[in-house]
Amino acid sequence: MVLLGDAVWSLTHYSGIGASSPVAGADLLGTTLQRNPGFAARALREREQKLRPFIGAVQTTAHQDLVIFVPQTRRDRTTRIVTLNLLRNPVAKRVMMGVIARQFREKSMDVAGA
Numbered sequence: 001m002v003l004l005g006d007a008v009w010s011l012t013h014y015s016g017i018g019a020s021s022p023v024a025g026a027d028l029l030g031t032t033l034q035r036n037p038g039f040a041a042r043a044l045r046e047r048e049q050k051l052r053p054f055i056g057a058v059q060t061t062a063h064q065d066l067v068i069f070v071p072q073t074r075r076d077r078t079t080r081i082v083t084l085n086l087l088r089n090p091v092a093k094r095v096m097m098g099v100i101a102r103q104f105r106e107k108s109m110d111v112a113g114a
């Protein structure tokens with residue numbers, strides 16, 4: 001039995017990538033099975049090795065982004081207001097996009113590509 005998508009890693013709606021990662025994960029499963037005919041265990045291991053770092057990174061950022069979606073404290077609320085206001089300013093937006101570029105790079109990774 002192979003678990004896919006939310007059933008195995010439940011990225012939650014705070015990740016912003018919960019809908020596409022099950023599709024990419026299934027696509028990668030097809031690729032690794034095709035590449036290892038008759039060796040399902042090896043195909044699953046290969047898939048896991050490729051997916052795990054990506055999913056781990058997205059789980060971490062989803063946890064960090066939670067405070068933006070659902071502020072828990074006064075400090076979170078202030079951070080959210082300041083962030084949203086800064087994003088309205090084109091110069092500040094460019095600076096912020098540079099700062100958070102790493103996070104977007106991880107989310108833009110081609111997981112299905114073998």
Ligand SMILES: Cc1cc2nc3c(=O)[nH]c(=O)nc-3n(C[C@H](O)[C@H](O)[C@H](O)COP(=O)(O)OP(=O)(O)OC[C@H]3O[C@@H](n4cnc5c(N)ncnc54)[C@H](O)[C@@H]3O)c2cc1C
Nearest residue numbers: 004005006007010011012013014015016017018019020022
């Ligand atoms: C409120 C909310 C907002 C979200 N917003 C976003 C967003 O903006 N962007 C984003 O990328 N993701 C978002 N997500 C997350 C995204 O919807 C999920 O991560 C994604 O749908 C997971 O896909 P999945 O195929 O793994 O599971 P699911 O989409 O949950 O599919 C599982 C399917 O299995 C069916 N099923 C369950 N048990 C059985 C059974 N015994 N027999 C047969 N069928 C069964 C279910 O009915 C369901 O249709 C959001 C989620 C929520 C709840």
